[in-house]
Amino acid sequence: MHGEDIMNLDELQAITPYCFALPGRGDAAPVRFFGSRALLEAMDEKVREQITNVAKLPGLVGAAMAMPDAHWGYGFPIGGVAAFDPEQGGIISAGGVGFDISCGIRCLRTPVTLAQLSPVMEPVANALFHAIPAGVGERGTLKFSAPELDEAMMGGARWAIARGFGREEDLRFIEEHGRVAGAVPEHVSTHAKERQKGEMGTLGSGNHYLEVQVVDRIHDEMAARAYGLREGQILIAIHCGSRGLGHQIGTDYLVTLAHAAGRLGISLPDRELACAPIRSPEGEQYLGAMNAAINIALANRQILAHLTREVFARFFPGQEIDTLYDVSHNTCKAEEHVVQGVRKLLYVHRKGATRAFGPGHPSLPEDYRAVGQPVIIGGSMGTGSYVLAGTATSETQSFSSASHGAGRAMSRTQAIKHWRGRELIDELARKGILIRTKSFRGAAEEAPGAYKDVDQVADATENAGLARRVAFLRPKACIKG
């Protein structure tokens, strides 16, 4: 546990063994917690406090929801999902998206097997560490001018591919086909654009990583076949977001929206939920800027995927590396959902949560349509990750949302008291997991023991009906920011 108080479960009503409700009260809408009782018992009281505050925001549709990996964040809890109706005064909140706008995972599928990779694992890890700028203060070798960044903000991964980073085929396997609509670079500050100039094609820091993984276990043969997965196969997961541009947009609009909420008389249960109506000048400006940041994140992961392919091509010439899927975690997206039999356009905040469309959804690539959208639960560097598939039930349960990671169980300040980065790296090496990082502090903060049990999170995600497990991935090498 990281906080001072364990979550009070007294008032929670079990709807199923994996879904618990807090009834609406006064000005608050209902809250739904997804997860096993054991996961909820380990959550901080702050998760309940934060998601209950989200339930008080104007224009919320249905319930405010916490995913099985939820933990205490800022604004919304991480693992928080909430949909707002713009026609009912619904709001958009920068704290409901986060600073790292569209942080997400690009998962690459290689034809290489663990047996083929093992003899060159160390040089591959070193080459990736050399090719992928990672960590605080590291700048990318790629430099883009302000007009080029404006184009990237409009074009996303499509822009990157047009400049030679990757191939057209990738776009089918990226949310929004690589480019979200509604980006308005004019609503992005000069500071934000300046911050991004040296940061395209960089991984960042904190929980960001590039991980080489092996498919260790298949849970769902049919979905695995559709996703092109088989045991012993090597995958690569790239976890990062919109870098300095997104951070600066979050910074700029946190204060702008706080002032807007005051001016518009929105009663905030806590200042950290600073927000404005979607249909207000400030709300629309933030939306335009946030969409620009989503496209920057998609472009950034596209560039990193390209750099990764270049490294692999040196060791495995002629082997094609495909995009399995690219999912974003920190977004507010305009989506159509059916609410009490009526199709509505809603703005769905997912703060540390993954979109998880079920089988048949029209936005899915044909190859995956029968089995549902790939959902990736990124675990810690010592345990493993899961590929899951969206389910039909997640639409009615959670506006098609699911868990995004293992979720922290211990604070960063506690983690650096428990572990030493160097020792941890050596210990993981003895277990056959190579870590490459310039930050021992970062490695200690990201210690596997500081995270929840990813198996429990994936199990709860499946049992709650949010997504079903397809494959378990075991880490072999990890480039940490």
Add this chain to the structure above:
Amino acid sequence: MDTPVYHYFDHGADIGIAGYGETLERAFEAAAYAMFSIMVDLDAVKPASPVDFVFEESDVELALVTWLNHLLTEAHTRACVFARFALRHENTRWSGQAWGEPWRDSLERGVEVKGATFTQLSVTHTEHGWEARCVVDV
């Protein structure tokens, strides 16, 4: 600048910082020191070239977040890290200065701070002086 007095407090995903001082400005400076110490060992950073900036803010809590975020913006834009800080304020006008140097290979990396948040945000005056605290996103 006197030796800054600061500490860290627990937060589920990120890091809480608290700066202390006899005056509001010294507490804000100490909070800045705490924030940059997450990114690098500040004893190793040369406080060479100064950066100046000014902002307007009438709300003292929002001023703390704005001060910290201004520093992050300047540091990230210039690819540098700051180790010394000075802040003055008169009514709603805040004038800040920070000294640091560009990142170099011999500086051991900590963890990047993305931004200062409103979470656990407070600026309080007690009989012992001022305390300025908030959670920063890493």
